[in-house]
Structure formats: C-alpha cells, structure tokens
Amino acid sequence: MTTSCDAEPLPDNPWEKWGWAFAAIWLVFLTFPIIAVAESEVSVAATVGAFLCIAGFAVANVLGYSSRLDPWWALGAMVVLALATAPVIGIGIISFTPYLAILSALRLPRPAWKWAVGLWAAFPLLSLLDIDGFPTFFFLMLWPVMIGGVMLRIFGEREQLAYAARGEHAIVAERERVARDVHDVLGHSLTALSVKAELAARLIDLDPARAKAELESIQATARQALAEVRATVGGLRAGNLEAELAAAPRVLADAGVTTRVEGSVADTDPRHRALLAWVLRESVTNVVRHARARSVVIELGPRGIAVTDDGAGCDGAEGNGLRGMRERVAGADGTLSIGPADPGTRVEVALP
Structure with a gap:
C-alpha cells in the first residue's frame, strides 16, 4: 500500500x-x-x-x-x-x-x-x-573558473539536503496526521461501543429485543471503525459533516444525553466542513467520556461551530484529542476556545 x-x-x-x-x-x-x-x-x-x-x-x-x-x-x-x-x-x-x-x-x-x-x-x-x-597573471583568469565549479557543487549539495529535509518533514507530518486521525477515529468509535455495550447489558433482562438491536449496532459500529482506520492509514479518509451531525445525537442518546442542533450543514463554509466534522466528533466523544452532561447544544454557522454541554465543566490538562483539534484548527488559520458555559463547557471554533 x-x-x-x-x-x-x-x-x-x-x-x-x-x-x-x-x-x-x-x-x-x-x-x-x-x-x-x-x-x-x-x-x-x-x-x-x-x-x-x-x-x-x-x-x-x-x-x-x-x-x-x-x-x-x-x-x-x-x-x-x-x-x-x-x-x-x-x-x-x-x-x-x-x-x-x-x-x-x-x-x-x-x-x-x-x-x-x-x-x-x-x-x-x-x-x-x-x-x-x-x-x-594567467592564474587570475583560471581560479574564478575553478571557484565557479566549486560553487556549483556546493549549491547542488545544498539542494540535495533541502530535498532530503523536505522528505523527512513530510514523513514526520504524515505520521502525526495518521496518529491524530487514528486517535480521533478510535476514540469516538470505542466510546460509542462502550456506551452501547453498557446499554445492552442493562437491557439484556429488561428488553431482550432492544438489547439484541444494541448488540447488532455494536457490530455495525465496530465494522465501520475498522473501515475508517484502514482508510485513515491509507490517507483516504476525510471528515463528513453531514454524517457526523447525524451520528452525534444517536451516540449522545445512548449515553442518556439529549441533543439540540441550531443551524444546518448548509450554513457552514464548504471549505471547512471536513474540519468541522472532526471537531464535532471529538467534542461529542469528550462529552460522552468526561462531561456527565444531560444535554448538548450544537451550533453551526458560517464562521464555524460551537458545542455546549451542561456537564461538570472543564478542568485538568488537555489530552491528545484536544491537542489534535487545536492542531487541525490552527492549520486552517482558525481559533479554538474552550471555556465554562455555566454550567458545563463550551467548545467553539472560529474559522476565516
């Protein structure tokens, strides 16, 4: 490959x-x-x-x-x-x-x-x-010619080093991209799997039919996660804002969190929709994992996206997910702000 x-x-x-x-x-x-x-x-x-x-x-x-x-x-x-x-x-x-x-x-x-x-x-x-x-005086005419050959050699070697440095930089940047993308894909998918598994375990005796449906959903989510990891490693995957916007309420609902969406995909800048999809995915994953929230508001607009929850608030050091989000947003010349929402946390991304 x-x-x-x-x-x-x-x-x-x-x-x-x-x-x-x-x-x-x-x-x-x-x-x-x-x-x-x-x-x-x-x-x-x-x-x-x-x-x-x-x-x-x-x-x-x-x-x-x-x-x-x-x-x-x-x-x-x-x-x-x-x-x-x-x-x-x-x-x-x-x-x-x-x-x-x-x-x-x-x-x-x-x-x-x-x-x-x-x-x-x-x-x-x-x-x-x-x-x-x-x-x-003859040597005065010959030395500049020789110096010219030396300068050509030096410039050629510098060009070779520049190409090699660019190649090494590309490898490092691609490794970071793959690591960041795999983290985002697996973090979201494994969180969803964990929530669905807990829900299925609670329903196994109370509602076997619903528990069976949740287990089938787990299988589908696992297959999708595997396909996304393969696509990410192959450099083929791009975020889909419509798909993430449709999946977010389902993942949050499985965790007992209600979702309200303000705006639509059509309100966002088409240039940044892939980035906004990654931001939404990571924000939903963080809500499910850490927020202990009861409701989430997702706001979409021409300048970006905001995800607000009414959970426990933000504290502690940022993890790999938020660092990856900052890198993605900074790469698009945007700004990421994470702050209290009284109660809860508000994650807002503003893009040019």
Missing part, C-alpha cells in the same frame, strides 16, 4: 543528464592550447600528435559528465593526454587545469572532490615563475 508518507525522491543529479552539454560548451576555451600547438616549432608528427591529444582530452572531458565513463577514469585519461602535450606547448598545459578542476568538483564523490580541486587549483601558481614567457 502506498501512502502520502513516502519520502519525496531526491532530484536527479543534473550533471549526469546535462553535464555533457555544459562540458561541450566550455570546450571553446581549448582554443588556447590549440593555438599554442599551431604556433609551436615542432615536427609535423608532434603537432598532429598534440592535436589528437587535445581532441582526446575533449572527448574524455565530455564523457566524464555522462554515465558512460567513470569520472575517475575520465580524469586519469585527461591528465595523461594533457601531459602528452607538454613537449609541444610546455607550461601552457596549465590551461587544461580548469577542466580537471570543474570535472572533479561536479562529479567526484565526497570528500575526494575537495582534495582534487585543491590540487588542480595549485597548478596555476606555476605561472608566477614566468617560465617560457608565460604570463604571470
């Missing part, structure tokens, strides 16, 4: 899908070593060999961002091919380091990528030696 508590899947690494396109675009900067080879005073064979090495470097770089070639193998091939051009372009092989750094930053696992990028970032410092007339 699949429920909404399944964690949100982590996004695919974009560099595995589109990294090759990114790498292909940046190959334009291989123009520098290509020009250096073309201007070198070496044999034709050495020139052709250098061009082939640059082409192989480009291919390995693009494949390193795809699933066709392990990034470690791609880096190894790129290093070998870059070094192979050294006899032709000399210190100019430093121009290959940004490609090595960015591939390392974006494709190597942690923590290896950090050490690899640090290694490649150190090579441009050789330009300060002014070898072969190499421009000493």
